[in-house]
Amino acid sequence: MITWLAGSLGHTLLGLCSTMGGFALFFRDFMYALFTTRLQITKLFSQMEQVGIGSLVIVALTGTFTGAVLALQSYIGFKRYGGTELIGPLIALSMTRELGPVITGLMVTGRAGSAMAAELGTMRITEQIDALVTLNINPLQYLVIPRILASTVIMPFLTVFSMACGIIGGYIVCIYSLGLNSQQYMEGIRKYLEFSDITSGLIKSAFFGLIISWVGCYKGYVASGGARGVGLSTTQSVVMGSILMLLANYFLTSLLF
Amino acid sequence: MIQLIDLHKRFGTGRWVTDGLNLEIPDGKMTAIIGRSGEGKSVLLKQMIGLIPPTSGAINVDGVDLITAPSAQKEKILQQFGYVFQFAALLDSLNILRNIGITLFEQGKSEEEVLPIVKEKLRLVNLSDDILDKNPSELSGGMRKRVGLARTLISQPKIILYDEPTTGLDPITTRIIHELMFDMQKKFNMTSVVISHDVEIFKYADRVALLHQGKIRYCGDAKTVWESDNPYLYQFIRGLPEGPMDAETAKH
Numbered sequence: 001m002i003t004w005l006a007g008s009l010g011h012t013l014l015g016l017c018s019t020m021g022g023f024a025l026f027f028r029d030f031m032y033a034l035f036t037t038r039l040q041i042t043k044l045f046s047q048m049e050q051v052g053i054g055s056l057v058i059v060a061l062t063g064t065f066t067g068a069v070l071a072l073q074s075y076i077g078f079k080r081y082g083g084t085e086l087i088g089p090l091i092a093l094s095m096t097r098e099l100g101p102v103i104t105g106l107m108v109t110g111r112a113g114s115a116m117a118a119e120l121g122t123m124r125i126t127e128q129i130d131a132l133v134t135l136n137i138n139p140l141q142y143l144v145i146p147r148i149l150a151s152t153v154i155m156p157f158l159t160v161f162s163m164a165c166g167i168i169g170g171y172i173v174c175i176y177s178l179g180l181n182s183q184q185y186m187e188g189i190r191k192y193l194e195f196s197d198i199t200s201g202l203i204k205s206a207f208f209g210l211i212i213s214w215v216g217c218y219k220g221y222v223a224s225g226g227a228r229g230v231g232l233s234t235t236q237s238v239v240m241g242s243i244l245m246l247l248a249n250y251f252l253t254s255l256l257f
Numbered sequence: 258m259i260q261l262i263d264l265h266k267r268f269g270t271g272r273w274v275t276d277g278l279n280l281e282i283p284d285g286k287m288t289a290i291i292g293r294s295g296e297g298k299s300v301l302l303k304q305m306i307g308l309i310p311p312t313s314g315a316i317n318v319d320g321v322d323l324i325t326a327p328s329a330q331k332e333k334i335l336q337q338f339g340y341v342f343q344f345a346a347l348l349d350s351l352n353i354l355r356n357i358g359i360t361l362f363e364q365g366k367s368e369e370e371v372l373p374i375v376k377e378k379l380r381l382v383n384l385s386d387d388i389l390d391k392n393p394s395e396l397s398g399g400m401r402k403r404v405g406l407a408r409t410l411i412s413q414p415k416i417i418l419y420d421e422p423t424t425g426l427d428p429i430t431t432r433i434i435h436e437l438m439f440d441m442q443k444k445f446n447m448t449s450v451v452i453s454h455d456v457e458i459f460k461y462a463d464r465v466a467l468l469h470q471g472k473i474r475y476c477g478d479a480k481t482v483w484e485s486d487n488p489y490l491y492q493f494i495r496g497l498p499e500g501p502m503d504a505e506t507a508k509h
Contacts, residue, residue, distance in 0.1 A: 131346035
Protein backbone atom coordinates (compact mmCIF):
# COMPACT_ATOMS: atom_id res chain seq x y z
CA MET A 1 0.00 0.00 0.00
CA ILE A 2 2.77 2.43 1.00
CA THR A 3 4.78 1.42 -2.06
CA TRP A 4 1.75 1.98 -4.27
CA LEU A 5 1.08 5.39 -2.70
CA ALA A 6 4.71 6.44 -3.05
CA GLY A 7 4.75 5.21 -6.64
CA SER A 8 1.57 7.10 -7.53
CA LEU A 9 2.83 10.26 -5.85
CA GLY A 10 6.18 9.99 -7.60
CA HIS A 11 4.50 9.39 -10.95
CA THR A 12 2.23 12.41 -10.49
CA LEU A 13 5.13 14.64 -9.41
CA LEU A 14 7.24 13.51 -12.36
CA GLY A 15 4.34 14.23 -14.72
CA LEU A 16 3.88 17.68 -13.18
CA CYS A 17 7.61 18.48 -13.43
CA SER A 18 7.66 17.27 -17.02
CA THR A 19 4.68 19.49 -17.95
CA MET A 20 6.14 22.52 -16.17
CA GLY A 21 9.51 21.89 -17.83
CA GLY A 22 7.78 21.62 -21.20
CA PHE A 23 5.98 24.93 -20.61
CA ALA A 24 9.21 26.63 -19.59
CA LEU A 25 11.20 25.32 -22.58
CA PHE A 26 8.41 26.30 -24.95
CA PHE A 27 8.42 29.81 -23.50
CA ARG A 28 12.21 29.99 -23.81
CA ASP A 29 11.97 28.97 -27.49
CA PHE A 30 9.18 31.50 -28.00
CA MET A 31 11.28 34.32 -26.49
CA TYR A 32 14.30 33.30 -28.56
CA ALA A 33 12.23 33.26 -31.77
CA LEU A 34 10.60 36.57 -30.81
CA PHE A 35 13.96 38.36 -30.69
CA THR A 36 15.71 36.54 -33.54
CA THR A 37 13.02 36.38 -36.26
CA ARG A 38 11.06 39.00 -38.20
CA LEU A 39 7.68 39.86 -36.71
CA GLN A 40 4.90 39.10 -39.19
CA ILE A 41 2.64 42.11 -38.84
CA THR A 42 -0.13 40.83 -41.14
CA LYS A 43 -0.47 37.61 -39.16
CA LEU A 44 -0.35 39.57 -35.90
CA PHE A 45 -3.29 41.76 -36.98
CA SER A 46 -5.16 38.75 -38.30
CA GLN A 47 -4.81 37.04 -34.90
CA MET A 48 -5.77 40.25 -33.07
CA GLU A 49 -8.94 40.30 -35.15
CA GLN A 50 -9.66 36.63 -34.39
CA VAL A 51 -9.06 36.96 -30.65
CA GLY A 52 -10.38 40.51 -30.24
CA ILE A 53 -13.26 41.05 -32.64
CA GLY A 54 -14.30 37.41 -32.33
CA SER A 55 -14.62 37.72 -28.55
CA LEU A 56 -16.42 41.09 -28.45
CA VAL A 57 -19.97 39.73 -28.23
CA ILE A 58 -19.27 37.22 -25.48
CA VAL A 59 -17.23 39.79 -23.51
CA ALA A 60 -20.01 42.37 -23.87
CA LEU A 61 -22.66 39.91 -22.70
CA THR A 62 -20.73 38.60 -19.70
CA GLY A 63 -19.58 42.11 -18.70
CA THR A 64 -23.05 43.63 -18.93
CA PHE A 65 -24.74 40.87 -16.97
CA THR A 66 -22.01 40.79 -14.33
CA GLY A 67 -22.51 44.52 -13.74
CA ALA A 68 -26.27 44.07 -13.69
CA VAL A 69 -26.13 41.22 -11.16
CA LEU A 70 -23.66 43.16 -9.00
CA ALA A 71 -26.16 46.04 -8.92
CA LEU A 72 -29.00 43.77 -7.82
CA GLN A 73 -26.94 41.93 -5.19
CA SER A 74 -25.34 45.03 -3.70
CA TYR A 75 -28.63 46.93 -3.62
CA ILE A 76 -30.04 44.51 -1.03
CA GLY A 77 -27.15 45.08 1.37
CA PHE A 78 -26.67 48.79 0.82
CA LYS A 79 -30.39 49.55 1.18
CA ARG A 80 -30.39 48.10 4.72
CA TYR A 81 -27.73 50.60 5.78
CA GLY A 82 -28.91 53.49 3.62
CA GLY A 83 -25.80 53.49 1.43
CA THR A 84 -27.28 53.01 -2.05
CA GLU A 85 -25.16 55.89 -3.41
CA LEU A 86 -22.17 53.54 -3.06
CA ILE A 87 -23.55 50.97 -5.53
CA GLY A 88 -22.04 52.81 -8.52
CA PRO A 89 -18.50 52.95 -7.05
CA LEU A 90 -18.79 49.31 -5.92
CA ILE A 91 -19.66 48.16 -9.44
CA ALA A 92 -16.96 50.33 -11.01
CA LEU A 93 -14.25 49.20 -8.59
CA SER A 94 -15.25 45.53 -8.87
CA MET A 95 -15.31 45.64 -12.65
CA THR A 96 -12.05 47.52 -13.09
CA ARG A 97 -9.93 45.89 -10.40
CA GLU A 98 -11.16 42.30 -10.54
CA LEU A 99 -14.21 41.13 -12.45
CA GLY A 100 -13.47 42.80 -15.79
CA PRO A 101 -10.02 41.21 -16.22
CA VAL A 102 -10.97 37.82 -14.73
CA ILE A 103 -14.25 37.33 -16.58
CA THR A 104 -12.71 38.50 -19.85
CA GLY A 105 -9.78 36.15 -19.26
CA LEU A 106 -12.05 33.18 -18.63
CA MET A 107 -14.12 33.95 -21.71
CA VAL A 108 -11.04 34.33 -23.91
CA THR A 109 -9.62 31.08 -22.48
CA GLY A 110 -12.77 29.22 -23.46
CA ARG A 111 -13.07 30.84 -26.85
CA ALA A 112 -9.60 31.72 -28.18
CA GLY A 113 -7.27 29.60 -26.00
CA SER A 114 -9.15 26.43 -26.88
CA ALA A 115 -9.24 27.42 -30.57
CA MET A 116 -5.44 27.87 -30.55
CA ALA A 117 -4.92 24.45 -28.97
CA ALA A 118 -7.33 22.78 -31.40
CA GLU A 119 -5.90 24.47 -34.50
CA LEU A 120 -2.22 23.88 -33.66
CA GLY A 121 -3.02 20.36 -32.40
CA THR A 122 -4.68 19.48 -35.70
CA MET A 123 -1.73 20.97 -37.58
CA ARG A 124 0.64 18.88 -35.46
CA ILE A 125 -1.09 15.54 -36.00
CA THR A 126 -1.61 16.14 -39.73
CA GLU A 127 2.13 16.94 -40.07
CA GLN A 128 1.47 20.55 -41.16
CA ILE A 129 3.91 21.83 -38.51
CA ASP A 130 6.54 19.31 -39.69
CA ALA A 131 5.89 20.51 -43.25
CA LEU A 132 6.72 24.08 -42.20
CA VAL A 133 10.01 22.85 -40.70
CA THR A 134 10.94 21.00 -43.89
CA LEU A 135 10.18 24.18 -45.87
CA ASN A 136 12.63 26.11 -43.65
CA ILE A 137 9.83 28.12 -42.05
CA ASN A 138 10.11 28.55 -38.29
CA PRO A 139 6.75 27.31 -36.89
CA LEU A 140 7.19 29.46 -33.79
CA GLN A 141 7.58 32.56 -35.93
CA TYR A 142 4.78 31.56 -38.28
CA LEU A 143 2.22 30.20 -35.82
CA VAL A 144 3.04 30.92 -32.19
CA ILE A 145 4.45 34.45 -32.01
CA PRO A 146 1.47 36.12 -33.76
CA ARG A 147 -0.98 34.30 -31.48
CA ILE A 148 0.77 35.05 -28.17
CA LEU A 149 1.54 38.68 -29.04
CA ALA A 150 -1.98 39.27 -30.36
CA SER A 151 -3.59 37.89 -27.19
CA THR A 152 -1.28 39.87 -24.91
CA VAL A 153 -1.94 43.12 -26.78
CA ILE A 154 -5.67 42.68 -27.36
CA MET A 155 -6.65 41.51 -23.84
CA PRO A 156 -6.43 44.97 -22.22
CA PHE A 157 -8.72 46.39 -24.96
CA LEU A 158 -11.25 43.61 -24.39
CA THR A 159 -11.01 44.19 -20.66
CA VAL A 160 -11.70 47.93 -20.98
CA PHE A 161 -14.72 46.99 -23.07
CA SER A 162 -15.85 44.50 -20.41
CA MET A 163 -15.36 47.10 -17.66
CA ALA A 164 -17.46 49.64 -19.59
CA CYS A 165 -20.18 47.06 -20.30
CA GLY A 166 -20.29 46.08 -16.61
CA ILE A 167 -20.66 49.69 -15.49
CA ILE A 168 -23.37 50.28 -18.13
CA GLY A 169 -25.14 47.05 -17.12
CA GLY A 170 -25.11 48.18 -13.50
CA TYR A 171 -26.35 51.64 -14.54
CA ILE A 172 -29.30 50.20 -16.47
CA VAL A 173 -30.39 48.05 -13.52
CA CYS A 174 -29.83 50.82 -10.94
CA ILE A 175 -31.69 53.50 -12.89
CA TYR A 176 -34.42 51.61 -14.75
CA SER A 177 -35.09 48.72 -12.38
CA LEU A 178 -34.17 49.90 -8.89
CA GLY A 179 -35.16 53.54 -9.44
CA LEU A 180 -31.89 55.06 -8.20
CA ASN A 181 -30.61 58.47 -9.20
CA SER A 182 -28.57 58.57 -12.39
CA GLN A 183 -26.45 61.54 -11.32
CA GLN A 184 -25.70 59.92 -7.96
CA TYR A 185 -24.53 56.74 -9.72
CA MET A 186 -22.13 58.59 -12.04
CA GLU A 187 -20.99 61.03 -9.36
CA GLY A 188 -20.10 58.16 -7.01
CA ILE A 189 -17.98 56.53 -9.71
CA ARG A 190 -16.18 59.80 -10.49
CA LYS A 191 -15.53 60.35 -6.80
CA TYR A 192 -14.18 56.94 -5.82
CA LEU A 193 -12.71 55.43 -8.98
CA GLU A 194 -9.04 56.19 -9.51
CA PHE A 195 -6.96 55.85 -12.63
CA SER A 196 -4.74 53.26 -10.90
CA ASP A 197 -7.80 51.01 -10.45
CA ILE A 198 -8.14 50.83 -14.22
CA THR A 199 -4.41 50.45 -14.94
CA SER A 200 -3.99 47.63 -12.41
CA GLY A 201 -6.85 45.76 -14.14
CA LEU A 202 -5.28 46.34 -17.54
CA ILE A 203 -1.83 45.15 -16.42
CA LYS A 204 -3.42 41.98 -15.07
CA SER A 205 -5.34 41.43 -18.29
CA ALA A 206 -2.18 41.68 -20.42
CA PHE A 207 -0.60 38.95 -18.27
CA PHE A 208 -3.77 36.88 -18.58
CA GLY A 209 -3.59 37.21 -22.39
CA LEU A 210 -0.01 35.98 -22.30
CA ILE A 211 -0.86 33.01 -20.06
CA ILE A 212 -3.96 31.96 -22.02
CA SER A 213 -2.24 31.99 -25.40
CA TRP A 214 0.98 30.45 -24.06
CA VAL A 215 -0.97 27.50 -22.63
CA GLY A 216 -3.21 27.18 -25.71
CA CYS A 217 -0.28 27.26 -28.14
CA TYR A 218 1.85 24.89 -26.04
CA LYS A 219 -0.89 22.29 -25.61
CA GLY A 220 -1.63 22.38 -29.35
CA TYR A 221 2.03 22.39 -30.37
CA VAL A 222 2.82 19.21 -28.44
CA ALA A 223 -0.46 17.41 -29.19
CA SER A 224 -0.24 13.75 -30.15
CA GLY A 225 -2.51 10.74 -30.43
CA GLY A 226 -4.87 11.64 -33.27
CA ALA A 227 -8.29 13.23 -32.90
CA ARG A 228 -8.55 12.11 -29.27
CA GLY A 229 -5.21 13.76 -28.51
CA VAL A 230 -6.36 17.04 -30.02
CA GLY A 231 -9.57 16.90 -27.97
CA LEU A 232 -7.56 16.22 -24.83
CA SER A 233 -5.14 19.06 -25.55
CA THR A 234 -8.02 21.46 -26.11
CA THR A 235 -9.67 20.51 -22.82
CA GLN A 236 -6.35 20.70 -20.97
CA SER A 237 -5.63 24.12 -22.45
CA VAL A 238 -8.90 25.49 -21.04
CA VAL A 239 -8.45 23.85 -17.62
CA MET A 240 -4.76 24.73 -17.22
CA GLY A 241 -5.21 28.18 -18.74
CA SER A 242 -8.01 29.00 -16.30
CA ILE A 243 -6.13 27.65 -13.27
CA LEU A 244 -2.86 29.38 -14.13
CA MET A 245 -4.73 32.60 -14.86
CA LEU A 246 -6.48 32.52 -11.46
CA LEU A 247 -3.18 31.74 -9.70
CA ALA A 248 -1.51 34.61 -11.51
CA ASN A 249 -4.48 36.80 -10.58
CA TYR A 250 -3.77 36.31 -6.88
CA PHE A 251 -0.06 37.10 -7.18
CA LEU A 252 -0.58 40.06 -9.51
CA THR A 253 -3.30 41.46 -7.24
CA SER A 254 -0.93 41.13 -4.27
CA LEU A 255 1.74 43.02 -6.22
CA LEU A 256 -0.57 45.72 -7.57
CA PHE A 257 -2.71 46.10 -4.42
CA MET B 258 26.01 10.91 -50.93
CA ILE B 259 23.99 10.27 -47.80
CA GLN B 260 25.43 7.75 -45.35
CA LEU B 261 23.49 6.44 -42.40
CA ILE B 262 26.00 4.92 -39.98
CA ASP B 263 25.10 2.75 -37.01
CA LEU B 264 21.85 4.65 -36.59
CA HIS B 265 19.90 3.89 -33.42
CA LYS B 266 16.56 5.30 -32.46
CA ARG B 267 14.04 4.49 -29.79
CA PHE B 268 11.30 6.46 -28.10
CA GLY B 269 11.66 6.43 -24.32
CA THR B 270 12.38 2.90 -23.18
CA GLY B 271 10.51 1.26 -26.06
CA ARG B 272 11.93 -1.06 -28.72
CA TRP B 273 14.69 0.10 -31.07
CA VAL B 274 13.01 1.49 -34.17
CA THR B 275 16.36 1.71 -35.93
CA ASP B 276 18.87 -0.65 -34.41
CA GLY B 277 22.37 -0.07 -35.75
CA LEU B 278 21.13 0.74 -39.23
CA ASN B 279 23.70 1.31 -42.01
CA LEU B 280 22.79 2.53 -45.48
CA GLU B 281 24.42 4.45 -48.32
CA ILE B 282 22.22 6.52 -50.63
CA PRO B 283 24.04 7.46 -53.85
CA ASP B 284 23.68 10.88 -55.50
CA GLY B 285 21.35 11.31 -58.45
CA LYS B 286 19.64 7.96 -57.96
CA MET B 287 16.25 6.89 -56.68
CA THR B 288 16.50 4.64 -53.65
CA ALA B 289 13.36 2.88 -52.49
CA ILE B 290 13.14 1.82 -48.85
CA ILE B 291 10.62 -0.95 -48.43
CA GLY B 292 9.43 -2.86 -45.40
CA ARG B 293 6.40 -4.00 -43.48
CA SER B 294 4.02 -1.57 -41.78
CA GLY B 295 5.30 -0.34 -38.42
CA GLU B 296 8.95 -1.08 -39.19
CA GLY B 297 9.92 2.59 -38.76
CA LYS B 298 10.43 3.62 -42.37
CA SER B 299 8.85 7.04 -41.84
CA VAL B 300 10.85 7.49 -38.60
CA LEU B 301 14.00 6.74 -40.59
CA LEU B 302 13.10 9.36 -43.20
CA LYS B 303 12.29 11.93 -40.50
CA GLN B 304 15.66 11.30 -38.86
CA MET B 305 17.34 12.05 -42.19
CA ILE B 306 15.70 15.48 -42.41
CA GLY B 307 16.12 16.34 -38.73
CA LEU B 308 12.46 16.14 -37.71
CA ILE B 309 13.28 13.34 -35.26
CA PRO B 310 16.71 13.23 -33.60
CA PRO B 311 18.41 9.80 -33.58
CA THR B 312 19.40 8.29 -30.25
CA SER B 313 22.91 7.62 -31.60
CA GLY B 314 24.77 7.14 -34.85
CA ALA B 315 25.66 9.43 -37.73
CA ILE B 316 23.87 10.88 -40.74
CA ASN B 317 26.51 12.07 -43.21
CA VAL B 318 25.53 14.27 -46.12
CA ASP B 319 28.48 14.87 -48.44
CA GLY B 320 30.81 14.02 -45.55
CA VAL B 321 29.19 16.29 -42.94
CA ASP B 322 27.52 14.65 -39.96
CA LEU B 323 24.15 16.35 -39.49
CA ILE B 324 24.00 15.33 -35.84
CA THR B 325 27.25 16.95 -34.75
CA ALA B 326 27.42 19.78 -37.31
CA PRO B 327 27.00 23.37 -36.05
CA SER B 328 23.39 24.51 -36.43
CA ALA B 329 24.19 27.03 -39.20
CA GLN B 330 25.94 24.35 -41.28
CA LYS B 331 23.18 21.85 -40.56
CA GLU B 332 20.54 24.38 -41.62
CA LYS B 333 22.41 25.03 -44.88
CA ILE B 334 22.59 21.31 -45.66
CA LEU B 335 18.93 20.75 -44.80
CA GLN B 336 17.98 23.49 -47.25
CA GLN B 337 19.02 21.04 -49.99
CA PHE B 338 16.32 18.62 -48.83
CA GLY B 339 12.69 18.46 -49.84
CA TYR B 340 10.08 16.28 -48.16
CA VAL B 341 6.81 15.00 -49.61
CA PHE B 342 4.50 13.89 -46.82
CA GLN B 343 2.32 10.79 -46.85
CA PHE B 344 -0.91 12.83 -46.84
CA ALA B 345 0.68 15.91 -48.44
CA ALA B 346 0.41 17.99 -45.20
CA LEU B 347 -0.96 21.03 -47.02
CA LEU B 348 -1.91 23.94 -44.78
CA ASP B 349 -5.73 23.91 -44.42
CA SER B 350 -5.96 27.65 -43.90
CA LEU B 351 -4.25 28.57 -47.19
CA ASN B 352 -5.37 28.20 -50.78
CA ILE B 353 -3.28 26.23 -53.27
CA LEU B 354 -1.38 29.29 -54.51
CA ARG B 355 -0.38 30.20 -50.94
CA ASN B 356 0.44 26.56 -50.13
CA ILE B 357 2.77 26.05 -53.08
CA GLY B 358 4.35 29.48 -52.84
CA ILE B 359 4.57 29.60 -49.04
CA THR B 360 8.39 29.73 -48.90
CA LEU B 361 8.47 32.57 -51.44
CA PHE B 362 5.72 34.51 -49.67
CA GLU B 363 7.61 34.06 -46.40
CA GLN B 364 10.70 35.54 -48.08
CA GLY B 365 8.61 38.65 -48.68
CA LYS B 366 7.91 38.14 -52.41
CA SER B 367 4.71 39.60 -53.84
CA GLU B 368 1.91 37.62 -55.46
CA GLU B 369 2.95 38.97 -58.90
CA GLU B 370 6.42 37.51 -58.41
CA VAL B 371 5.25 34.19 -56.97
CA LEU B 372 2.40 33.41 -59.38
CA PRO B 373 4.47 32.54 -62.49
CA ILE B 374 6.80 30.29 -60.43
CA VAL B 375 3.84 28.48 -58.89
CA LYS B 376 2.22 28.02 -62.31
CA GLU B 377 5.45 26.55 -63.66
CA LYS B 378 5.64 24.04 -60.79
CA LEU B 379 1.98 23.13 -61.29
CA ARG B 380 2.71 22.34 -64.94
CA LEU B 381 5.60 20.12 -63.84
CA VAL B 382 3.24 18.01 -61.75
CA ASN B 383 0.58 17.98 -64.49
CA LEU B 384 -1.99 20.18 -62.74
CA SER B 385 -3.83 23.12 -64.25
CA ASP B 386 -3.88 26.70 -62.96
CA ASP B 387 -7.59 26.67 -62.17
CA ILE B 388 -7.00 25.01 -58.78
CA LEU B 389 -4.93 27.95 -57.49
CA ASP B 390 -7.85 29.57 -55.63
CA LYS B 391 -9.14 26.30 -54.19
CA ASN B 392 -8.54 25.04 -50.67
CA PRO B 393 -6.74 21.70 -50.04
CA SER B 394 -10.00 20.11 -48.85
CA GLU B 395 -11.50 20.63 -52.32
CA LEU B 396 -8.85 18.46 -54.03
CA SER B 397 -8.66 14.69 -54.44
CA GLY B 398 -5.96 12.67 -52.64
CA GLY B 399 -3.85 12.34 -55.81
CA MET B 400 -4.09 16.06 -56.56
CA ARG B 401 -3.12 16.95 -53.00
CA LYS B 402 -0.01 14.77 -53.29
CA ARG B 403 0.94 16.44 -56.57
CA VAL B 404 0.43 19.86 -54.95
CA GLY B 405 2.65 18.67 -52.08
CA LEU B 406 5.32 17.75 -54.63
CA ALA B 407 4.95 21.12 -56.39
CA ARG B 408 5.40 22.88 -53.03
CA THR B 409 8.58 20.90 -52.40
CA LEU B 410 9.93 21.69 -55.89
CA ILE B 411 9.65 25.45 -55.26
CA SER B 412 12.84 25.39 -53.19
CA GLN B 413 14.65 23.38 -55.92
CA PRO B 414 15.91 20.64 -53.60
CA LYS B 415 18.86 18.43 -54.50
CA ILE B 416 17.56 15.62 -52.33
CA ILE B 417 13.89 14.75 -52.13
CA LEU B 418 12.36 12.38 -49.60
CA TYR B 419 8.98 10.80 -50.32
CA ASP B 420 7.03 9.30 -47.42
CA GLU B 421 4.71 6.68 -48.93
CA PRO B 422 3.65 8.93 -51.80
CA THR B 423 1.12 6.47 -53.24
CA THR B 424 -0.63 5.27 -50.09
CA GLY B 425 -4.38 5.21 -50.52
CA LEU B 426 -4.32 5.94 -54.25
CA ASP B 427 -5.86 3.86 -57.05
CA PRO B 428 -3.49 2.00 -59.44
CA ILE B 429 -3.81 4.60 -62.20
CA THR B 430 -3.05 7.55 -59.91
CA THR B 431 -0.27 5.51 -58.30
CA ARG B 432 1.33 5.05 -61.70
CA ILE B 433 0.94 8.77 -62.49
CA ILE B 434 2.67 9.69 -59.20
CA HIS B 435 5.46 7.15 -59.76
CA GLU B 436 6.10 8.44 -63.28
CA LEU B 437 6.08 11.99 -61.99
CA MET B 438 8.68 11.14 -59.34
CA PHE B 439 10.77 9.36 -61.97
CA ASP B 440 10.53 12.32 -64.39
CA MET B 441 11.47 14.82 -61.66
CA GLN B 442 14.46 12.73 -60.64
CA LYS B 443 15.77 12.39 -64.20
CA LYS B 444 14.98 15.99 -65.18
CA PHE B 445 16.69 17.63 -62.20
CA ASN B 446 19.18 14.83 -61.44
CA MET B 447 17.88 14.72 -57.87
CA THR B 448 18.72 12.19 -55.21
CA SER B 449 15.39 10.60 -54.29
CA VAL B 450 14.54 8.41 -51.33
CA VAL B 451 11.13 6.79 -51.48
CA ILE B 452 9.40 4.95 -48.67
CA SER B 453 6.94 2.49 -50.14
CA HIS B 454 5.04 -0.74 -49.64
CA ASP B 455 4.33 -0.92 -53.32
CA VAL B 456 6.44 -3.36 -55.38
CA GLU B 457 5.62 -1.27 -58.47
CA ILE B 458 8.29 1.16 -57.26
CA PHE B 459 10.97 -1.31 -58.47
CA LYS B 460 10.16 -0.24 -62.05
CA TYR B 461 11.21 3.32 -61.30
CA ALA B 462 13.84 3.04 -58.54
CA ASP B 463 17.57 2.46 -59.10
CA ARG B 464 18.20 0.80 -55.75
CA VAL B 465 16.09 -0.99 -53.19
CA ALA B 466 16.71 -1.33 -49.44
CA LEU B 467 14.62 -3.57 -47.22
CA LEU B 468 14.14 -2.48 -43.59
CA HIS B 469 13.25 -5.08 -41.00
CA GLN B 470 13.60 -5.02 -37.19
CA GLY B 471 15.57 -1.77 -37.32
CA LYS B 472 18.21 -3.00 -39.77
CA ILE B 473 18.69 -2.98 -43.53
CA ARG B 474 18.36 -6.66 -44.52
CA TYR B 475 18.90 -6.17 -48.22
CA CYS B 476 20.29 -3.39 -50.38
CA GLY B 477 20.82 -3.81 -54.10
CA ASP B 478 19.91 -2.97 -57.65
CA ALA B 479 16.18 -2.50 -58.17
CA LYS B 480 16.28 -4.29 -61.53
CA THR B 481 17.42 -7.56 -59.98
CA VAL B 482 15.20 -7.78 -56.88
CA TRP B 483 12.97 -10.46 -58.39
CA GLU B 484 16.02 -12.69 -58.99
CA SER B 485 17.47 -12.15 -55.52
CA ASP B 486 17.62 -15.12 -53.15
CA ASN B 487 17.82 -12.90 -50.05
CA PRO B 488 15.28 -14.64 -47.79
CA TYR B 489 13.84 -11.40 -46.37
CA LEU B 490 13.40 -9.81 -49.80
CA TYR B 491 12.06 -13.05 -51.25
CA GLN B 492 9.37 -13.25 -48.58
CA PHE B 493 8.46 -9.55 -48.65
CA ILE B 494 8.06 -8.97 -52.38
CA ARG B 495 6.06 -12.14 -52.84
CA GLY B 496 3.90 -11.42 -49.81
CA LEU B 497 4.58 -14.80 -48.21
CA PRO B 498 3.12 -15.15 -44.71
CA GLU B 499 5.93 -17.49 -43.59
CA GLY B 500 9.64 -16.79 -43.69
CA PRO B 501 12.42 -15.09 -41.70
CA MET B 502 10.37 -11.92 -41.16
CA ASP B 503 7.51 -13.84 -39.64
CA ALA B 504 9.86 -15.83 -37.39
CA GLU B 505 11.73 -12.75 -36.15
CA THR B 506 8.56 -10.75 -35.60
CA ALA B 507 7.18 -13.61 -33.49
CA LYS B 508 10.40 -13.59 -31.38
CA HIS B 509 9.92 -9.91 -30.58
